[in-house]
Amino acid sequence: MPGTTGDTWLHDPRPGAPCTVIAEVSQAHDGSLGMAHAFIDAIAATGADAVKFQTHIADAESTPSEPWRKTFNSQDKTRYDYWKRMEFSESQWGELKAHADDKGLLFLSSPFSLTAVELLKRVGVAGWKVASGEISNFALLDVMLDTGLPVILSTGMSPMAEIGAAVARIQARGVPLAVLQCTSMYPCPPELVGLNLIPEFRTRYGCAAGLSDHSATIYPGLAAAANGMDVLEVHITLSPEMFGP
Known part of the structure; x- marks a missing residue:
């Protein structure tokens, strides 16, 4: 069963390793350190392998006047204000990492700036999750x-050309790689999840492959896991009634 072995692809990247199940918190904590810890406790109880956050540092990736692409609350006047409210200090990230370790979870967080990469290197992560929007950010x-x-x-x-360029750069360094099919819709309808691309990525690039699931249901992940994918990332919430983007 995925998520229960402690010996998954991310624990030990190798062909045929059990699927790594990653619970993606993202910004669902809404800037609350206590809520972030509550997510770790809840995720550990599910049998998932890893907890993942996003590390946004407002001064490193935004400007005070950056407008919203789509406003979803009146609390944050700009995107900068929102990213600032989502920030944790390095010591707070360290507390979250220690909590994940204590619960037997691998700790991951996607960086969105060089400053965030350096912070996460000091905190310690099990691997790097490159967000879709950073796939061509080779400096990062x-x-x-x-x-x-x-x-x-x-x-x-x-597009495939952009994916291929990133894959080639990673594989040239001999680093273990998993490529995830991801449809950037929230929620993503079943017919657009794109499970057919998981075996395509594995064959085309000769690496592990999986799904970043935005469907808000359990079914695409179950189908992909049953067909032998290596990594499943699922966006989670403690309740669909919680506030958030």
């Missing part, structure tokens, strides 16, 4: 590759 990718840690690459909105 190269710093991650320097650590030698496994890389999980999301591919939302990227």
